[in-house]
Amino acid sequence: xxxxxxxxxxxxxxxxxxxxxxxxxxxxxxxxxxxxxxxxxxxxxxxxxxxxxxxxxxxxxxxxxxxxxxxxxxxxxxxxxxxxxxxxxxxxxxxxxxxxxxxxxxxxxxxxxxxxxxxxxxxxxxxxxxxxxxxxxxxxxxxxxxxxxxxxxxxxxxxxxxxxxxxxxxxxxxxxxxxxxxxxxxxxxxxxxxxxxxxxxxxxxxxxxxxxxxxxxxxxxxxxxxxxxxxxxxxxxxxxxxxxxxxxxxxxxxxxxxxxxxxxxxxxxxxxxxxxxxxxxxxxxxxxxxxxxxxxxxxxxxxxxxxxxxxxxxxxxxxxxxxxxxxxxxxxxxxxxxxxxxxxxxxxxxxxxxxxxxxxxxxxxxxxxxxxxxxxxxxxxxxxxxxxxxxxxxxxxxxxxxxxxxxxxxxxxxxxxxxxxxxxxxxxxxxxxxxxxxxxxxxxxxxxxxxxxxxxxxxxxxxxxxxxxxxxxxxxxxxxxxxxxxxxxxxxxxxxxxxxxxxxxxxxxxxxxxxxxxxxxxxxxxxxxxxxxxxxxxxxxxxxxxxxxxxxxxxxxxxxx
Amino acid sequence: xxxxxxxxxxxxxxxxxxxxxxxxxxxxxxxxxxxxxxxxxxxxxxxxxxxxxxxxxxxxxxxxxxxxxxxxxxxxxxxxxxxxxxxxxxxxxxxxxxxxxxxxxxxxxxxxxxxxxxxxxxxxxxxxxxxxxxxxxxxxxxxxxxxxxxxxxxxxxxxxxxxxxxxxxxxxxxxxxxxxxxxxxxxxxxx
Numbered sequence: 001x002x003x004x005x006x007x008x009x010x011x012x013x014x015x016x017x018x019x020x021x022x023x024x025x026x027x028x029x030x031x032x033x034x035x036x037x038x039x040x041x042x043x044x045x046x047x048x049x050x051x052x053x054x055x056x057x058x059x060x061x062x063x064x065x066x067x068x069x070x071x072x073x074x075x076x077x078x079x080x081x082x083x084x085x086x087x088x089x090x091x092x093x094x095x096x097x098x099x100x101x102x103x104x105x106x107x108x109x110x111x112x113x114x115x116x117x118x119x120x121x122x123x124x125x126x127x128x129x130x131x132x133x134x135x136x137x138x139x140x141x142x143x144x145x146x147x148x149x150x151x152x153x154x155x156x157x158x159x160x161x162x163x164x165x166x167x168x169x170x171x172x173x174x175x176x177x178x179x180x181x182x183x184x185x186x187x188x189x190x191x192x193x194x195x196x197x198x199x200x201x202x203x204x205x206x207x208x209x210x211x212x213x214x215x216x217x218x219x220x221x222x223x224x225x226x227x228x229x230x231x232x233x234x235x236x237x238x239x240x241x242x243x244x245x246x247x248x249x250x251x252x253x254x255x256x257x258x259x260x261x262x263x264x265x266x267x268x269x270x271x272x273x274x275x276x277x278x279x280x281x282x283x284x285x286x287x288x289x290x291x292x293x294x295x296x297x298x299x300x301x302x303x304x305x306x307x308x309x310x311x312x313x314x315x316x317x318x319x320x321x322x323x324x325x326x327x328x329x330x331x332x333x334x335x336x337x338x339x340x341x342x343x344x345x346x347x348x349x350x351x352x353x354x355x356x357x358x359x360x361x362x363x364x365x366x367x368x369x370x371x372x373x374x375x376x377x378x379x380x381x382x383x384x385x386x387x388x389x390x391x392x393x394x395x396x397x398x399x400x401x402x403x404x405x406x407x408x409x410x411x412x413x414x415x416x417x418x419x420x421x422x423x424x425x426x427x428x429x430x431x432x433x434x435x436x437x438x439x440x441x442x443x444x445x446x447x448x449x450x451x452x453x454x455x456x457x458x459x460x461x462x463x464x465x466x467x468x469x470x471x472x473x474x475x476x477x478x479x480x481x482x483x484x485x486x487x488x489x490x491x492x493x494x495x496x497x498x499x500x501x502x503x504x505x506x507x508x509x510x511x512x513x514x515x516x517x518x519x520x521x522x523x524x525x526x527x528x529x530x531x532x533x534x535x536x537x538x539x540x541x542x543x544x545x546x547x548x549x550x551x552x553x554x555x556x557x558x559x560x561x
Numbered sequence: 562x563x564x565x566x567x568x569x570x571x572x573x574x575x576x577x578x579x580x581x582x583x584x585x586x587x588x589x590x591x592x593x594x595x596x597x598x599x600x601x602x603x604x605x606x607x608x609x610x611x612x613x614x615x616x617x618x619x620x621x622x623x624x625x626x627x628x629x630x631x632x633x634x635x636x637x638x639x640x641x642x643x644x645x646x647x648x649x650x651x652x653x654x655x656x657x658x659x660x661x662x663x664x665x666x667x668x669x670x671x672x673x674x675x676x677x678x679x680x681x682x683x684x685x686x687x688x689x690x691x692x693x694x695x696x697x698x699x700x701x702x703x704x705x706x707x708x709x710x711x712x713x714x715x716x717x718x719x720x721x722x723x724x725x726x727x728x729x730x731x732x733x734x735x736x737x738x739x740x741x742x743x744x745x746x747x748x749x750x751x752x
Contacts, residue, residue, distance in 0.1 A: 124576050176587055184580045214583050218591035225698055226598055229683065229690040237602055237687025247598075 042126035043531055045426055047133050048112020051104050052419060054137060056495055058100030059412050061144075063488045065092045066405070066450070069466060070481030076468035086466060087154030088147045091164075093401075094252045095152075097408040099171055100140055102260035105415035107136075107175060109263040110182045110206035113422050116522035117203045119191025119540065121532040124184035132178030139171025153244045161241050162232050168248075169224040172217045179213035182206055191521065193540035197283065200520045200543070202418075204287055205266025208294040212259045216297050220251050253306065254384035254403050256299035258338045261377045261407050264370075264414025265342055266290050271370040271421060272352045274516050277360055279544050286348040292341025298334050307334035310390045335388045339381045346378070364516060365436030369417025372444035376410025376451075383455060399458025402451040409447040409487060413440065416494055423501070424511045428528035431501050439497065443490040449483025519544040581709075581729035585736040588702055592740045595695045596747050602687060603751075614752050615688050621678040624671040625749040631671070632738040634664045639731040642713075646727045651717060654727070658714040661734065665707045668741075672700055692748070699744055706733055 038046060069089055072080050081089075111133075115123045123129050142163055146152065151160030186199070186207045199207070227247060230238045239246055250256055273280050280286060298307075309331040383403035387394045394400070420436050423429060453476035454462075462468045462476075514523040523546050525534050542548050606613045614620070642657035675696075683693050713730045716722040 125580055128580075180580060180583045180587070183583055184576055187579050188576045211583075214587050215590055218587040219594040222591040222594035222698070223598060225694045226595065226691055229694045230687060233684035234686050234690045237690065 040130075042122075042130045044111050044115050044123035044126065044129060045529060047123075047126075047129055048108050049426060050133055050137075051108030051111055052415070054140075055101065055104035055108050055415065056491060058096065058104060058140070060488065060491045060495075062093065062096035062101050062408075063484055063491060065089055065096060066484040067481065067488060069093060070477065070484050072466045073468075073477040074474070074481065076462075076466075076471070076473060076477070084150075088150070088152050090465065091152035091154065092144075092147050094404070095143065095147075095168065097404055098252050098257055098260065099143070099168065101408050102257060102411050103171075103175055104136065104140075105412055106209055106260045106263045107178050107182075109202070109267075109415060109418045110210055111178060112426065113418065113522065114182055114203055114206045115185055115189070116422075116425055116525070116529055116533055117200050117520050118186060118189060118194060119521050119534060119537050120185055120189035121534060121537070122189075123181055124189055125181045128177050129181035132174045132176070132181065135174030135177060136171045137174070139167045139169070139174060142167030142170060153241055155241060158231075161244075162228060165224055165228045165231065165244065169221055169228070172221045172224070175213055176217050176221070179210035179217075183210040183214060186210075191537050191540050194521075198540060198543040199287075201266045201269035201280065201286060201290070202263065205262045205290045208266075208290050209259065209262040212262070212294050212297050216251070216256065216259060216299075219301075220248060223247050250299050250302075252404075253299075253400065254380070254387070254407065255296040255334050255338050257404060257407050258293055258296040258377075258381060261380075261411040261414075262290060262293050263418075264373045264377055264411040265293055265345055267366075267370040267414045267417055267421075268349050268374040269345055269352070271364075271366050271417065272349045273544070274518055275362055275364065275367045276353050277362070277517070278352050279519075279547065280348065281351050282348055283543065285344050289341045289344030289348065292344065293338045295333065295337035295341065298337075306388055306395065307331055308388045308390050308395065331388060335385050339378075339385055342374075342378050342381055346374070349374075362517070364421070365431065365433050365440060366417045366421035366516075368437055368440035369413050369420060369443070372440055372447075373410050373412075373414030373417055376406050376413060376444065376447045378410075380404070380406030380410060380451075393461070394458055396464055397458040398454045398462050398464055401464060402454035402458060405451040405454070406447065409443075409450065412491075413443045413447065416440075416443065419498065421516070422522070423498075424513075424515055424527040425522055425525070425529045427502055428511065429501050430511045430515055431497055435493075435497050439490055439494050442486060442493070446483050446486035446490050450480050450487055451483070453477070453479040453483070514546065517546075517550065519547045521545050524549075575725065577725050577729045578732070581733055585733060589736060589740065591698065592695070592702075592743065595691075595698065596743055599691055599695060599747060602691060606687070613688060615681070615686060618679055618681055618688075620749055620752060621675055622749065624674045624678070625745060628668050628671045628741065629745050631664050631668050632734075632741055635661055635668070635734050636731075636738050638664065639734040643724065643727040643731045646717070646722065646724050654717050654722070655714055658710055658717070658730075661730075662707055662710045662714070665703055665710065665734075669700060669703050669707075672696060672703075695744060695748060699741065702737060702740065706737055709733055 039050075041047070068081060072086065072089075074080065079086075111123065111129055115121075144167075146155070146160045146164035146167055149160045149163075150157040151162075151164040153161075153164075155161045155164065186203060190199075227238055227244055230236070231240065231244075238244075245252075269280060269286050272278075307330045310327055380403045383399065383406060386392055387399055387403060416439070419426075420431050423431055457468075457473045457476040457480075460470065460473055460476075462470070462473045511527050513525065513527050515527070516523075521534075521538065521540065522529070524538065538545065603613045638657050638661040642654050642661065645651075645653035645657055681689050681692065683689055709730055713722065713726050716726060
């Protein structure tokens with residue numbers, strides 16, 4: 001069904017614009033109006049920019065937390081920082097990587113670009129999307145306040161522990177609201193002729209992600225209600241503070257975290273067709289692959305931290321086929337299906353990139369970010385596949401932390417790639433290509449250095465937390481610290497590059513409407529995209545309408561505006 | 562002289578229907594998770610302590626059953642509102658919406674009657690915290706539904722209502738009936 005509507009604040013915006021014009025003599029008033037126009041806007045591009053800004057700020061904050069943990073791990077038997085803050089640091093790392101990095105950056109990609117890609121003039125329920133962002137931000141701020149004041153799962157201040165639970169609950173509600181808005185947009189607001197089979201990879205991954213959030217986070221929210229009431233009153237049934245992780249920890253571990261990495265996985269098959277100038281083959285397989293990554297929602301259905309696999313000395317060594325199936329099937333459903341899904345997406349991407357005579361390859365910064373981001377998330381998925389096997393004895397070691405770092409930093413690289421790719425539609429400018437490519441390489445090096453040494457030290461039995469006895473492990477922890485430090489440099493440099501571009505000190509200002517020779521219809525509108533995205537919404541007749549147009553096959557016609 | 566060709570007819574709006582359906586899915590998942598945790602805690606309590614319902618606490622069955630029956634009324638009135646809107650009967654639509662609101666109010670009243678009759682303090686243990694958690698969440702969902710009913714009624718009184726809004730309204734109350742049925746069975750009947 002097609003629903004084309006103007007954004008609800010179009011009138012307000014027009015009024016604001018007039019106000020700004022008439023108030024030029026009063027600088028304070030015009031600045032206030034501009035501020036209101038930015039922070040009270042229901043334009044999905046503005047809300048998406050907010051998600052990106054706070055997601056990147058959250059990433060930088062969590063990277064600093066990781067650096068502090070890394071400093072503490074330099075000497076495994078000594079305490080470098082105040083021992084009182086260590087539990088909060090561990091909480092901040094785990095909760096932060098999911099709720100302050102993965103979730104907002106994934107939501108940013110969905111909110112900012114999906115309406116443009118489906119040819120909608122506004123996101124569905126824009127006020128809901130707006131409210132969702134501010135609820136998430138409020139929840140995230142409350143969570144940080146709680147952690148700073150001795151809250152969290154191992155916190156000593158009872159009220160702050162309550163605030164910690166409430167903060168996560170509020171942030172969850174915000175994410176659910178925004179995800180509902182995104183999913184409704186894709187299901188109801190597509191341009192005429194844009195069937196589900198013609199959705200771009202990014203839009204499809206946004207659909208899987210947003211529906212997944214609508215299904216998964218209410219499960220967390222329901223559990224948090226119990227945890228809050230029990231902790232505030234009786235404290236008998238859920239194990240007090242430490243019970244929070246027992247009951248709600250499934251959201252902060254794999255495979256549930258893969259849900260938030262789906263947009264980064266989908267970005268690979270969004271960018272590769274543009275890089276190699278090819279149409280996406282086997283779209284059905286690509287859609288199935290992305291949907292299979294969404295099998296991560298099983299984590300919520302069972303609310304388990306891990307669906308492990310016993311091996312030797314267990315039921316699997318018996319001859320009973322039923323016993324074997326009972327262990328193998330859930331293991332593969334939880335840990336194998338996301339890997340299989342990502343593998344399908346990779347196969348489609350490789351098919352797009354297969355060499356052919358006369359093929360022109362146009363590697364952009366987004367190509368590198370998308371490829372590296374996908375790769376890092378995939379390595380995290382593979383790590384989780386091994387982590388769940390009981391007999392490898394990785395559970396309770398830093399190996400699990402490494403898988404989360406791979407997934408979170410990989411997804412962050414994907415989000416940076418999305419910013420670089422769609423910057424013309426958000427700001428009408430492109431970032432400096434060489435600098436952005438350098439940052440993509442630095443980012444992937446940082447991720448590998450931050451996470452891979454922890455894979456090794458996990459295999460060498462370094463327990464989760466900050467302490468260890470074996471001095472041979474020190475080198476791996478030093479390397480990991482260097483990796484986190486490089487990631488901090490990457491994020492700061494990326495933010496600096498973006499700021500410099502927006503201030504006109506670098507990048508390309510005259511970018512045109514379609515600087516990358518894109519395939520999807522967002523490249524048909526102006527750069528930057530106007531408030532209502534499209535002056536005329538074209539009728540879509542293929543999955544790559546802009547490519548058709550360039551190849552001389554007119555596949556867009558008319559206007560329903 | 563030829564007139565310009567007519568534009569294609571406007572596509573039907575389904576945003577409300579899809580949006581409310583997604584909200585219903587979220588509500589069902591949240592309630593489902595709470596009921597699952599309830600069942601788990603109940604089983605553990607019975608295994609270790611032999612009982613789940615605290616000593617001296619009795620669940621008043623009459624109001625809980627009345628609430629279940631009231632949901633039949635809510636669903637009928639919700640459907641009546643939709644049917645009336647389809648037949649252009651604005652008076653009956655508003656009357657049906659008003660009836661829906663009143664019966665929903667009755668359900669909330671019955672829930673608070675249950676609270677007063679049980680005389681259970683929220684700090685009286687795991688059962689109490691969980692009981693107020695799940696029934697409180699249910700009351701919150703009821704209030705959201707009543708707000709939806711009021712908004713729908715005002716839209717119709719103001720002449721801006723449409724059938725899609727009524728369909729979304731009915732779907733919400735059907736889902737609430739299903740949610741309460743599950744709560745009724747697990748919390749009030751199985752105990």
